[in-house]
Amino acid sequence: MSQEAKSSACLALADGSVFFGSAFGATGEVTGEVVFNTSMTGYGEILTDPSYCGQIVTMTYPLIGNYGINFEDVESKGPRLRAFVVRELCRAPSNFRSELSLDDYLRKAGIIGLEGIDTRSLVRRLRSRGAVTGVLSTVDLDPQSLIAKAQAAPSIVGQDLVQEVMPAASFSWTEKLGNFATLAPQDSQPTRYHVVAIDYGMKWNILRHLTQVGCRVTVVPGTSTAAEILALQPDGVFLSNGPGDPEPLTYAIRTIRELLGKLPIFGICLGHQLLGLAAGARTFKLKFGHRGANQPVMNLRNSKVEITSQNHGFAIDALSLPANIEVTHRNLNDQTIEGMRLTDQPAFSVQYHPEAAAGPHDSAYLFEEFCSLMDLSAEKTKA
Numbered sequence: 570m571s572q573e574a575k576s577s578a579c580l581a582l583a584d585g586s587v588f589f590g591s592a593f594g595a596t597g598e599v600t601g602e603v604v605f606n607t608s609m610t611g612y613g614e615i616l617t618d619p620s621y622c623g624q625i626v627t628m629t630y631p632l633i634g635n636y637g638i639n640f641e642d643v644e645s646k647g648p649r650l651r652a653f654v655v656r657e658l659c660r661a662p663s664n665f666r667s668e669l670s671l672d673d674y675l676r677k678a679g680i681i682g683l684e685g686i687d688t689r690s691l692v693r694r695l696r697s698r699g700a701v702t703g704v705l706s707t708v709d710l711d712p713q714s715l716i717a718k719a720q721a722a723p724s725i726v727g728q729d730l731v732q733e734v735m736p737a738a739s740f741s742w743t744e745k746l747g748n749f750a751t752l753a754p755q756d757s758q759p760t761r762y763h764v765v766a767i768d769y770g771m772k773w774n775i776l777r778h779l780t781q782v783g784c785r786v787t788v789v790p791g792t793s794t795a796a797e798i799l800a801l802q803p804d805g806v807f808l809s810n811g812p813g814d815p816e817p818l819t820y821a822i823r824t825i826r827e828l829l830g831k832l833p834i835f836g837i838c839l840g841h842q843l844l845g846l847a848a849g850a851r852t853f854k855l856k857f858g859h860r861g862a863n864q865p866v867m868n869l870r871n872s873k874v875e876i877t878s879q880n881h882g883f884a885i886d887a888l889s890l891p892a893n894i895e896v897t898h899r900n901l902n903d904q905t906i907e908g909m910r911l912t913d914q915p916a917f918s919v920q921y922h923p924e925a926a927a928g929p930h931d932s933a934y935l936f937e938e939f940c941s942l943m944d945l946s947a948e949k950t951k952a
């Protein structure tokens with residue numbers, strides 16, 4: 570345990586609640602939507618999931634940081650969330666893969682951490698009142714001033730956060746699943762398909778799964794047009810996860826609408842929501858969202874329950890579905906839509922994260938289903 574004096578930090582919510590604790594990581598002041606994640610492990614993957622852009626993430630598990638950080642498990646170039654809140658930070662990590670402590674990692678990345686607050690009280694508040702905007706500061710510790718700042722901060726609804734995290738240019742991806750993905754259900758397949766992955770803030774384990782099942786992947790920025798994507802002559806298009814509200818992303822919805830019916834399409838999370846919007850459905854904001862590695866989902870086609878990894882605050886509205894959308898998966902906690910397919914076009918998607926990272930591997934079969942859809946479409950073209 571470090572003997573350094575801890576400096577104070579304060580988290581204030583727009584509803585007037587205030588939490589005083591100790592600062593770790595970087596110093597400064599940030600605003601964001603305050604959300605919680607129920608995973609017991611996987612903080613390295615959570616910190617680097619670009620879908621958390623714009624959010625202050627609280628872990629419900631009470632001890633975080635005990636296995637340090639390693640750069641094999643990260644899901645993007647670096648943390649994209651606004652701030653990280655834990656009950657107790659472990660300052661002396663112990664794991665053979667650890668390269669640095671969570672405290673040092675966040676300090677170097679410029680991300681503010683808050684420890685030592687009653688995270689159960691914060692999470693109960695978020696569950697009963699819904700996700701709320703907050704301000705975390707190490708420089709202003711005046712509750713009234715911070716509450717006023719939280720109340721003046723913009724809501725995540727209506728913002729385009731994709732352009733903050735998507736890549737500036739296209740690139741190729743070749744890395745397969747790593748040595749520690751021992752639960753990967755399939756051996757590595759020879760390369761058979763060319764997939765264009767539209768990157769709205771993609772988690773890298775999705776790319777590792779795609780290459781693992783035999784895809785050569787070209788990653789393109791989320792603002793790419795249908796003409797640019799078709800010019801790459803892919804066998805299929807993948808729509809990635811990403812941050813924020815899907816509805817303002819009109820350029821992405823237009824591109825997907827233009828691609829529909831031309832190529833097999835597979836979407837995850839934000840990609841699922843955008844596919845739904847392109848097909849004519851609507852999305853809505855969930856009260857406090859689903860974030861964790863323990864969410865039960867029913868696959869309605871075979872009645873099997875998958876335990877899934879999730880991170881989303883929006884969902885497709887079941888009352889808005891056009892006739893050609895079939896719901897394929899449902900969340901067993903709140904019955905919201907977790908998966909769908911188009912009945913008249915080769916396109917399907919899931920709201921949850923079959924690539925796990927972190928989380929259970931129950932749903933990795935979906936990457937193979939995408940390959941089957943590409944096989945089917947190639948056969949149809951030949952016939």
Ligand SMILES: NC(=O)CC[C@H](N)C(=O)O
Pocket residue numbers: 620809810811812813814815837838839840880881882883884
């Ligand atoms: N992980 C994701 O892609 C999240 C999708 C979207 N930003 C949401 O919060 O619902």
